Amino acid sequence: MTLHPTSPDFKDNAHRALHDPELQKALGHVQHGFIYKRQSAVERLPEFENLREAARDLKNHVLQHLDLYLETYERNVTAAGGQVHFARTSAEACETIVNICKSHGAKSVTKGKSMVSEEIGLNAAIEAAGMQAVETDLGEYIIQLRGETPSHIIAPAVHLTKEQVEGDFRRVHTHLDDARDLSEPVQLLTEARGVLRQKFLDADVGITGANFLVAETGSSIIVTNEGNGDLTQSLPRVHIVIASIEKVVPTLEDASLLLRVLARSATGQDMSVYTTLSTGPRRETDPDGPEHYHVVLVDNGRSAMLGTEFEDMLRCIRCGACMxxxxxxxxxxxxxxxxxxxxxxxxxxxxxxxxxxxxxxxxxxxxxxxxxxxxxxxxxxxxxxxxxxxxxxxxRHLTPAVQRYGLKVWAFFAKNPGLYSLATRAAMTTLAWLGREKGRFASLPLAKGWTEYRDLPAPQGDTFQAQWRKRQRETRR
Amino acid sequence: MSARDDIFSNIRRSLGVNGKETPRRAAVTQRLADTPRGPIPARGQGSPAARLATFITEATRVSASVVVLDSVQSVPQEVARFLQEAQVPLTLKRGSDARLADLDWQAAGLDVSSGPSGGSDLNAISHAFGGVAETGSLVLLSGPDNPVTLTFLPDNHFVVLSGADLVSDLDSVLAKLRRIEALPRTVNIVTGPSRSADIEQTLLLGAHGPRRLHIMVVLG
Known part of the structure; x- marks a missing residue:
């Protein structure tokens, strides 16, 4: 059920994206908002750099002892009345979750935001089994209406403008008055709140992800700003947590350490609005909360990354700061x-x-x-x-032939410094002479990829190596 | 081989271990027993008065409103004042927490009922387990005393915090959690009212949870 990747068409995808005016308008919000907010939060916390180092060391410690912390976590979930399931692949994870939903006779399933659920293609599996899956995070809800995937791991609808969202709401929320005003984001939010409130109350199963799993207590932790993850897990009869295996941390203090860097790096908040530790199903005297608590732990290729040069990637806490x-x-x-x-x-x-x-x-x-x-x-x-x-x-010879050939030519010269120096000198002298009038080139053979978008400056004098030798001679004098 | 066994054996093969090594087991046991803390921000530290000042600053920054009361007996009047000012009907849902149940709500003109929320309550009140000065956060425990649905379904959420339960940093409140008999189903750390910035990065309050969060810190 895994989402069909279009990554092999990256170049075409990128080309289309660069020429999509609405996308370009929406992307402006990323560049300005996120960077400034993170910077402000970091400046307000002198301990931030120390926290980053401690967070890195903690995650490294966990990865080196991953089997043992997972055992502890599993034991403590069970002790709290929950059930842990393991899934090697996307297909296994989807099957496990669909079976849990079916065994409770579920018709409607609400979902909090979860990237691993996107990874395994969970919504399609739930729908294929004849149940309704409803995304409840505002951004996720919007892209679900559009049949899209998230374009950002914490702001899934960041590629859209409010006009596009208005169009989708008018298309789907046909029970509402056509003449209503939806020109402002607050009106869109209020409408989504109203529509989703009923979905929360009607759901039989609620599925959330997990930012962290605490081995010490058997708790799963989610952070949200909207509160949708909490309504998702607290109103239905069944709560299912889906998480990848590297999310486990040893103790509550370790979760606290990572929480201190997570929201600051992600949205520039000191803390997200709702940080919730969930441990097992409702207690005997509880007046609300789910009667069943399941955790599905997904590997899907991660155990194979341990011990390789890509192990560092398993430290990722999915804040989105890199993008x-x-x-x-x-x-x-x-x-x-x-x-x-x-x-x-x-x-x-x-x-x-x-x-x-x-x-x-x-x-x-x-x-x-x-x-x-x-x-x-x-x-x-x-x-x-x-x-x-x-x-x-x-x-693995996956690089195109022209690039491989080009690299070989370059390598030949790089291994023969005399020839390299001679060739670059000849090329630079020629280019400098050709561009002597304008000082730049609007087009050049073999350099269309560059000159199509901007001019190539003409060399202004000798090569770097020649200039360096000259400088060395002068300083010695 | 079951999925579980397969995953454990893959992890161990990748790490080059068998899971029985004494030093690895000892390192894990020790960390779970010692519960070492990471760097603790200086921001929330200091005297109780400094802590309270930081808590108010931080909670206000995230759009909660905070008042300090001399006595828990003043809570009903304060709730009524807030609702009148916001022009909201004087209704209120609470759990069975004795610290709230024993108050004279009627005298303040409030129509109070108790139990979990089914989604139609405009206003609810909870008593916090603790407060965190560092971030202006409240820590709430689910259960009959303070049903979790009261924290998320109403439009206006009132929270009473005893000044004595206000700690400097998150780790201190987590350490206190370890001392209670058993963890409740949920521990809810709440930092301001619900919000979303999913549409064009415009920050708006009241996404799915409460639109307003009013904190009453009770000293004495």
Missing amino acids: NHCPVYHAIGGHAYGWVYPGPMGAVLTPSLIGVEKGGHLPNASTFCGRCESVCPVKIPLPKLMRHWREREFE
């Missing part, structure tokens, strides 16, 4: 990446989870500017990991 700060993401948005996870974290994770054959283009969509690594709350060396993928892609 918020990525110039490539700013230009093309999330859908162009073609699968569930966009931006720098997606460029590393996608080939790990669906294969370098399908996701190999993504690690190439980076200028290696390093902003992603500099804002990552758990200090994942994203550019380095993307470089590892490029190497693997090259080793």
Whole structure:
């Protein structure tokens, strides 16, 4: 049921995205909002850098002891009256969840926001089994109405303008007055609140993700701003938590450490509005809450990343800071990446989870500017990991022939410094002479990819190496 | 092999371990026993008065309103005042928490009922387990005393916090949780009223949960 990836068509996707005026308008909000808000939150907390280092060390410790913490977690969920299920693949995870829903005679299922549920294609599986799946996070609800996937891991509808949302609400909420005013975001929010309130109350099963799983207590933790995750888990008879295996942390204090970096990195809040620890089903004397509590732990390729050069990626806490700060993401948005996870974290994770054959283009969509690594709350060396993928892609002959040939030509010269110096000198002298009048080129053979969008400056003098030698001679004098 | 066994054996193969190594087991046991804290922000630390000031600043920053009361007996009057000012009917839902049940609501003109919310209550009140100065957060425990539906379904949520339960940082309140008999089904850490910025990054209050959060800190 896994979402069919369009990552192999990354170049075409990116081209389309660059020429989509509505998308370009919507993406403006990412560039300005997220970066400024995160920066303000970080400046207000002098301990932030120390917290990042502690968060990185904690996640490394967990990954090295993942089997043992998962055992502890499983034991404590069971002790609290919950049930833990393990799923190797997307298909297994979907099957497990659909079976739980069916065993409770469910017709309607509400969902809190969960990226791993997108990864395994859960909504399609629920619908295929004849049940209704309703996304309740406002952004997720909007894209579900449009039949789209999230374009951002924490702001799923960030690629849309309010006019597009208005169009969707008018198309779907046909029971409401045609003449109503929906020109402002607040009117759209109020309408969604009203429509979804009934869905919450009618649901038989509520499914949430988990930001963290606490081994010590057997609790799952979700953070939301809307409160939808809480209505999703507290109103129906059954609560199902879906989480990937690397979400486990040892103790409540460890969850606290990660919470301190999560919201600040994501939305620039000190804390999200609702941080909820859920432990088991309702107690005997509880007047509300679900009667059943299930956790489905999904591997789906993660255990194979341990012990490899991509292990660092399993530290990711899904804040979205890397994409918020990525110039490539700013230009093309999330859908162009073609699968569930966009931006720098997606460029590393996608080939790990669906294969370098399908996701190999993504690690190439980076200028290696390093902003992603500099804002990552758990200090994942994203550019380095993307470089590892490029190497693997090259080793496996997945790189196009022209590029491979070009690299070989370059390598030949690079290994022969005398020839390299001679060739570059000749080329630079020629280019400098050709461009001597304008000082730039509007077009050049073999350089259309560059000159189509901007001029290429003509060389102003000698090569770098020649200038360096000259300077060395002068300083010695 | 079951999915469970398969996943555990894959993890162990990738890590090059068998799961029985004594040093690894000891490291895990120790961390679970010691519960070490990460760096704790200085922001919420200080005397009780400084803590209260920080709590008010932080809770206000996230659009909650805060008042300080000398006595819990003043809570009904304060709720009535708030609702009148907001031009909302004087109804209120509460749980069975004795600290709230014993108050004289009628004298303040409030029509109070008790139990969980079915979704039609405009206003509800809960008593917090604790407050966190660092972030202006409230910590609420689900159960018959303070049903979790009261925290999420009404439009206006009132929360009473005893000054003595206001701690400097999140870790301190979590440590207190460890001392209660058993964790309730949910521990809800609430930082301001519900909100969403999903449409064009415009921040709006009252997404699915309460539109207003009014905190009454009771000293004495």
